Amino acid sequence: MFTIKGKTGDWELVIGLETHIEVLSESKLFSGASADYNPTVSPNTQVSMVDVAMPGMLPVLNEHCVEQAIKMGLGLNAEISRHNRFARKQYFYPDLPQGYQISQPADEAPVVGRGWVEITDDEGNPKKIFIERAHMEQDAAKNKHDMHPAKSFVDFNRTGVMLLEIVTFLDTKNPENNSYISSPDEAEKYLRAIREIARALGVSRANMEEGSMRADVNVSVRRVGETTFRTRTETKNMVSFKFIKTAIEYEARRQIELYENGGTVTQDTMRFHQDDGTTSVARSKEDALDYRYFPDPDLLPIEITDEQIERIRSTMPELPSATRVRYTTEFGLSEYDAARLTENTNISHWFNTAVNGNAKQAKAIANWMISELFAHPENWDEKNEQSGIVNEMRIITPSDLSELVEMISDNTVNGKQAKEIFIKMLDGESGSPKEIADKFGMKQMTDTGAIEKIIDEVIAANPSQVEQYKSGKVGLLGFFVGNVMKATGGTANPAIVNEIIRKKLA
Ligand code: ADP
Numbered sequence: 001m002f003t004i005k006g007k008t009g010d011w012e013l014v015i016g017l018e019t020h021i022e023v024l025s026e027s028k029l030f031s032g033a034s035a036d037y038n039p040t041v042s043p044n045t046q047v048s049m050v051d052v053a054m055p056g057m058l059p060v061l062n063e064h065c066v067e068q069a070i071k072m073g074l075g076l077n078a079e080i081s082r083h084n085r086f087a088r089k090q091y092f093y094p095d096l097p098q099g100y101q102i103s104q105p106a107d108e109a110p111v112v113g114r115g116w117v118e119i120t121d122d123e124g125n126p127k128k129i130f131i132e133r134a135h136m137e138q139d140a141a142k143n144k145h146d147m148h149p150a151k152s153f154v155d156f157n158r159t160g161v162m163l164l165e166i167v168t169f170l171d172t173k174n175p176e177n178n179s180y181i182s183s184p185d186e187a188e189k190y191l192r193a194i195r196e197i198a199r200a201l202g203v204s205r206a207n208m209e210e211g212s213m214r215a216d217v218n219v220s221v222r223r224v225g226e227t228t229f230r231t232r233t234e235t236k237n238m239v240s241f242k243f244i245k246t247a248i249e250y251e252a253r254r255q256i257e258l259y260e261n262g263g264t265v266t267q268d269t270m271r272f273h274q275d276d277g278t279t280s281v282a283r284s285k286e287d288a289l290d291y292r293y294f295p296d297p298d299l300l301p302i303e304i305t306d307e308q309i310e311r312i313r314s315t316m317p318e319l320p321s322a323t324r325v326r327y328t329t330e331f332g333l334s335e336y337d338a339a340r341l342t343e344n345t346n347i348s349h350w351f352n353t354a355v356n357g358n359a360k361q362a363k364a365i366a367n368w369m370i371s372e373l374f375a376h377p378e379n380w381d382e383k384n385e386q387s388g389i390v391n392e393m394r395i396i397t398p399s400d401l402s403e404l405v406e407m408i409s410d411n412t413v414n415g416k417q418a419k420e421i422f423i424k425m426l427d428g429e430s431g432s433p434k435e436i437a438d439k440f441g442m443k444q445m446t447d448t449g450a451i452e453k454i455i456d457e458v459i460a461a462n463p464s465q466v467e468q469y470k471s472g473k474v475g476l477l478g479f480f481v482g483n484v485m486k487a488t489g490g491t492a493n494p495a496i497v498n499e500i501i502r503k504k505l506a
């Protein structure tokens with residue numbers, strides 16, 4: 001368990017995350033403007049009259065957005081609410097021309113109910129983090145305060161793009177239930193798990209750097225062994241894993257110090273300062289009451305049917321967490337290899353295509369991918385892990401690699417020759433591995449009679465090494481194998497060479 005040592009004892013952390021992901025869709029939640037939110041688009045070029053709340057404009061629901069919410073909910077192992085409504089959450093801010101945000105009512109079940117994601121805790125054991133809910137809402141505009149000394153600007157491109165806000169659960173009725181985030185590292189792992197699911201399902205790019213994933217971080221502390229939760233603070237709008245971890249730790253230490261000096265923590269909204277990693281009070285916490293939520297009269301309630309849910313479920317791909325389990329159990333891959341091969345969907349797709357049902361070759365293909373392909377960036381499009389627009393392998397195709405691996409296992413070529421073929425392919429040599437092997441006359445020498453003859457010559461030429469080997473210096477085996485391989489121009493089958501030498505020198 002992660003704890004922080006105070007002056008008067010050990011403290012544990014209780015963390016709740018409210019994560020916003022920008023949902024992928026052609027158009028916005030309630031308007032036809034493009035929802036391709038990304039910071040490189042020129043400001044105010046993807047805005048409709050609805051987005052900027054021109055008088056008389058009415059919102060029209062984009063059903064695809066609702067389906068995205070359902071999909072993510074299923075990915076979070078959650079219940080989907082059949083009846084949903086939209087409500088107005090009212091506040092004034094320059095980034096909100098409507099004067100309210102359309103969200104789901106705070107006091108009704110939102111589209112996604114109780115669910116969970118699995119992470120590994122700080123000791124490496126699996127741990128479920130419970131999700132309380134996820135709801136649909138509109139994103140606001142982006143205020144820009146750093147473009148002019150005396151003016152602020154507003155970019156409405158993001159206005160009205162659908163956000164899904166995913167909130168972790170804290171079991172206040174049962175405070176021993178530890179299915180919540182309890183360390184900075186667990187917070188990062190949780191966010192990575194959410195990102196992985198969102199990307200695999202095509203629900204969001206979930207990219208913190210571009211702002212398509214942001215989190216509000218709730219933190220409280222309690223003494224180890226305490227059975228109730230204490231007051232938390234909330235640090236808003238965090239956009240990097242590193243800052244989130246720094247903020248959690250800083251906030252926890254600040255609260256511990258307060259308690260240990262006889263003070264109390266108030267339920268404040270904090271601001272994080274990137275330059276020195278500290279937090280300070282931004283405002284005291286507002287209650288749901290202040291927003292005067294009420295059902296939006298412009299929008300009809302949404303009814304979701306079982307058929308709709310099942311149809312969406314049937315289109316969902318296997319999630320990376322399930323793929324990893326399959327790779328380790330069916331193919332005998334290590335956890336590490338399974339993780340590397342599921343880093344993004346293009347990689348696992350490439351691997352699956354190369355294996356093509358031939359489970360016997362899966363491990364060899366995995367080894368070649370991880371130790372050779374990944375080591376040669378020229379075989380990849382630019383690595384762009386952050387944006388989720390992922391590496392597409394080229395030059396060497398999945399079928400090239402499976403053919404090469406097959407050639408090793410059926411003794412057409414040995415490992416050394418296979419590597420030469422591989423390098424030739426990387427250098428742009430055309431043709432399949434078989435064709436390249438033929439073209440360059442690469443063939444493994446498996447004729448045991450011929451190999452034996454060369455072995456006899458090597459043994460005859462090195463009498464003193466033979467003596468030493470026989471008197472116990474068995475490490476010299478490599479010396480003999482090396483010489484034989486050299487004499488065959490590297491074409492002999494090393495396994496056969498090994499076996500015969502061992503026998504002859506026994
Ligand atoms: P609000 O929407 O008003 O910010 P919620 O009750 O929805 O509040 O909680 C927001 C997040 O804070 C949730 O993830 C919840 O689990 C977490 N949270 C609630 N109480 C605590 C606490 N005492 N310590 C840490 N996190 C908390």
Ligand code: MG
Nearest residue numbers: 018216218234
């Ligand atoms: Mg909140």
